[in-house]
Amino acid sequence: MAADADKERKMKAAVLHAPGVIKCEEVPIPRLIDGEALVKVKAAGVCGSDIRRVMVTGTYHFPTIPGHEFAGEVVEVAGEAGNVRPGDRVVVIPLIPCGRCDFCRVGDYALCDDYDYLGSRTDGGFAEYVKAPARNLIPIPDGVDYETAAATEPAAVALHGLRRARIEPGDSLAVLGAGPIGVLVAQWARALGAKAVYLVDTVEEKLELAKRLDFLPENCIDAGKADPIQAIKDRTGGRGVSLVVEAAGVPATLKGSLEIAGKGGRVLLLGNPQEDVTLPAKLISGILRKQLTLCGTWNSEFRPYPVNEWKLTLDFMARGLIKVLPLISHRFSLEDVAEAFDMMYHRRQVFNRVFFIPG
Numbered sequence: 504m505a506a507d508a509d510k511e512r513k514m515k516a517a518v519l520h521a522p523g524v525i526k527c528e529e530v531p532i533p534r535l536i537d538g539e540a541l542v543k544v545k546a547a548g549v550c551g552s553d554i555r556r557v558m559v560t561g562t563y564h565f566p567t568i569p570g571h572e573f574a575g576e577v578v579e580v581a582g583e584a585g586n587v588r589p590g591d592r593v594v595v596i597p598l599i600p601c602g603r604c605d606f607c608r609v610g611d612y613a614l615c616d617d618y619d620y621l622g623s624r625t626d627g628g629f630a631e632y633v634k635a636p637a638r639n640l641i642p643i644p645d646g647v648d649y650e651t652a653a654a655t656e657p658a659a660v661a662l663h664g665l666r667r668a669r670i671e672p673g674d675s676l677a678v679l680g681a682g683p684i685g686v687l688v689a690q691w692a693r694a695l696g697a698k699a700v701y702l703v704d705t706v707e708e709k710l711e712l713a714k715r716l717d718f719l720p721e722n723c724i725d726a727g728k729a730d731p732i733q734a735i736k737d738r739t740g741g742r743g744v745s746l747v748v749e750a751a752g753v754p755a756t757l758k759g760s761l762e763i764a765g766k767g768g769r770v771l772l773l774g775n776p777q778e779d780v781t782l783p784a785k786l787i788s789g790i791l792r793k794q795l796t797l798c799g800t801w802n803s804e805f806r807p808y809p810v811n812e813w814k815l816t817l818d819f820m821a822r823g824l825i826k827v828l829p830l831i832s833h834r835f836s837l838e839d840v841a842e843a844f845d846m847m848y849h850r851r852q853v854f855n856r857v858f859f860i861p862g
């Protein structure tokens with residue numbers, strides 16, 4: 504294509520200009536440099552972190568196209584991009600590691616000192632097209648649709664957390680927060696051999712959804728109707744569970760997770776904190792006396808060995824063990840981006856997994 508004509512190539516994108524100011528606009532299609540691929544976005548999911556990023560905190564600079572949980576089709580590659588070719592269905596790892604720091608050298612990309620990130624530091628997937636280094640692309644197995652594949656990022660984050668907390672077959676697990684990430688954690692725990700999975704939320708619709716994914720109704724606990732700490736103690740003979748996943752990030756669930764954890768238990772902190780928490784001495788004493796292990800988790804691992812959590816996630820999706828489609832509550836076009844974020848931020852409707860479907 505001639506250079507002049509190339510300049511004319513435009514696409515629709517959701518562009519963030521300032522916190523709370525996001526608009527669907529025509530912008531140039533990104534130009535590739537060697538080693539990059541252009542992906543036509545087929546489905547882009549909204550992460551919980553996107554809501555705060557778009558409405559409150561903003562991105563690192565403006566304007567930015569948000570969106571880091573997406574899948575699409577490769578339409579162009581530049582230079583050496585041996586792993587993918589046009590026509591491939593792919594998911595895109597949003598973290599672009601520097602490749603030079605000590606952590607990158609040993610494959611701990613999530614701990615990179617100087618990373619780039621699609622959808623917060625550089626343009627992401629709420630657009631018709633997005634560019635990324637070809638090595639960040641992973642082919643989607645047959646039988647996994649684009650919307651399911653677009654949730655590889657949060658599903659890999661859920662897996663990474665459980666691996667950090669050293670999940671074992673036979674664990675009893677409580678997940679506090681039954682949003683998309685909480686339900687993904689619960690599905691992983693079940694697939695990895697947990698003997699019981701309890702899901703706690705205050706929103707009845709979210710628990711109903713978990714029941715549709717075959718979690719036992721009596722283990723889906725509505726914290727608005729019953730005291731979840733007592734409910735879980737009742738169901739575990741007063742012992743509490745061996746692993747608690749805090750997936751809501753609010754003070755009540757953080758405190759509750761310390762109470763629900765049984766002796767020798769582990770508590771995984773997964774939910775982004777929404778505010779400061781004051782821990783009563785009694786709970787801190789409980790951490791000591793019960794010999795709890797508190798564990799943090801961040802991002803996911805995609806090192807080649809021993810486990811690439813992204814590839815494992817796609818494999819479990821292909822086997823039907825991790826399901827995403829039942830979690831979808833809304834699909835929006837890019838034109839509706841402002842209304843969509845307004846709805847989510849102000850919780851005007853109950854929502855779960857929300858997608859933008861460009862074009």
Ligand SMILES: [Zn+2]
Pocket residue numbers: 550551552571572656657
């Ligand atoms: Zn995310």
Ligand SMILES: [Zn+2]
Pocket residue numbers: 600601602603604605606607614615616617618
């Ligand atoms: Zn690095």
